[in-house]
Amino acid sequence: MIAAHPKIENLPIQGENFQVFQKGLQRIYRQGQKAMAQAYAQPTPEMFHEWRKRVKYLWYQIEILAALWPNMLENLAEELHTLSQYLGDDHDLAVLRRTVVEDPGGFVEEKELLLFVTLIDQKRLTLQAVSRPLGERLYFDPPKVFTNRIHSYWRAWRAEGERKQAKIIRKIKKSQPTFASFR
Template identity: 40%
Template sequence: MAFKFKVGESAGKGIRRMATEQIDKALDEATDRSLDRHDTVHQVRKRCKKIRALLRLARGDLEHGDNVYKLENKCFRDAARSLSYVRDAEALLETYDMVIDIFARQSNRQRLGKVRDALVVRKQQVSEEEVSLDERIELFADTLREARTRVNGWPIGDGFESLAPGLKQTYRRGRKAMATAAETPATENFHEWRKRAKYHRYHVRVLRPIWDDVLDEWQHQVHDLTDDLGDDHDLAVFGQALSEEPARFDADRDLQALLGLCDRRRAQLQARAFPLGQRLYAEKPNHLVRRFNVYWQACRADLARETSKPGVLNPGVR
C-alpha cells in the first residue's frame, strides 16, 4: 500500500494504517538476510522518519492526555538513532563519490583515491568496533514489534481538524528555519531547515490524494528542496570529518583541494535552495492549512457525489 491516505479515508484510520504498514516494511527489511546490512540500516531508518512524520501530522490529538506523541516520537527516534553510526560511515563514502562525480574535470581520481580508501577502512572499522550490527538490528526489530502493538490505540479523530495543528506547526517551523538560515547561514541552521522541510514533504505526500494533480507536483518540489539541503548537510559533515582527521587520509594538498570542491558545491546548493524555498513557503501557515482543509472537504464532497449514484456503494465519507 502506498504511503498516502486513501480517498475518503478518515484521518485516524489513515494515520494508524500507514504507521502499521511502515513498521511491517521495516520488520521485513530488518529480517531479510538477502539485503546488504548497510542497505537495511538505510531503509529502516527511513521508515522511522516516515512514522515520525505521521506522528507530527496527528500531534494535535496525540499530545492530549497521556501525550502519546511524546512517547512514540521518542521511541522511533531512539530506535533509528541506535543504527545511525552505520549510516554515518556509509554517508561519508557516498558524499566523496558525489563530489568526485560532480567535479570530475577538476579532480584527480587517482590521486584522491587514497582518501576513498581511507573512508572504506573507516566504514569497516566502525562496524567492527561497535556491537554486532546484526544484534543491533534485532534489538531495533524488537522495539518496533512492541511499538506495533500500540498503534491501534493512537487516539486520532476522523476529520481534517485532527491533522490541521500538526500540518500548521511543521510548515511554520520550516518557514522560520528558512528565515534563520537566510539570516545566519550556519551549517546547523540549514540542517534544521532540511529536517522541517522533510516532514512537510511527507505531509504533502500522504495528503496528496485530496488533490493529486496539484499536490503531486508540490511534493516533488519539496523533495527537490530537501535533496539539496540534505546534500549540503552531507558535505558539511564530510568536510568536518576530513578536517578533524587529516592524518587518516594522508593527502594534505589533495585534501585541501577536495575541501575546496565541497565548499563550492555547498555554495551552489544553498543558492539554489532559497528561491525554491521562498516559493514553497510563500503562504502564511494559517492560509496553507485553510487551503488544505478546502481540498480535504472538496475531495470528500466529490466522493460523496460519486458514491450517491445508483448502484454505487457509499463507503461512508467524513
C-alpha cells in the same frame, strides 16, 4: 511511504475531520518557514540541517494528503522532496568537510586538503543558492493561508466522494428489482 500510500487512501475518515491534520500541518509549515529564515540568517550546517528536517516533515504530510488533489499535491510533494535532497546533499558535504578537516590523514599535502575543502564549500554554496528560491516558493504563503488552501482541497475531495457515493446508490436503486417484477 509509497507502499503505504494505497492503504492511506482507504482509511475511513468520518465527517469533516480535517482538524486531525490542520494544527500539525500549520505548525510544521510555520517551523519550516522559520528554519529557512534562520538558515540564511545564520548559514551554519546545523541551521540548514534543521531546515531540512522541517522540509521532510512537510513533505511526509503532503504525501499523506496527496489523494485530496493528486496532480497538485503530488507535484508539491515532489518539489519538497527535491528541496530535501538539496539540503541533504548540503548536510552530507558539511559532514564530509568536518571529517576531513578533523582527520586529514588521506591527504599528502596541505594544499590538496585546502583544495578539497574549497570544492566542498563551493558545492555547498551552490546547493544553498538553488535551495533558496525553491524554498521561497514552497514557503511563500503565511501558514494559515497554506493550511486553509489544503483544507479547501479536503472539502472538495470529501464532496466529490459524497457525489460518487450518491451516484452509485442511485444506480443500485435503479437496478434493484421491485416486488412487482416478481409477480
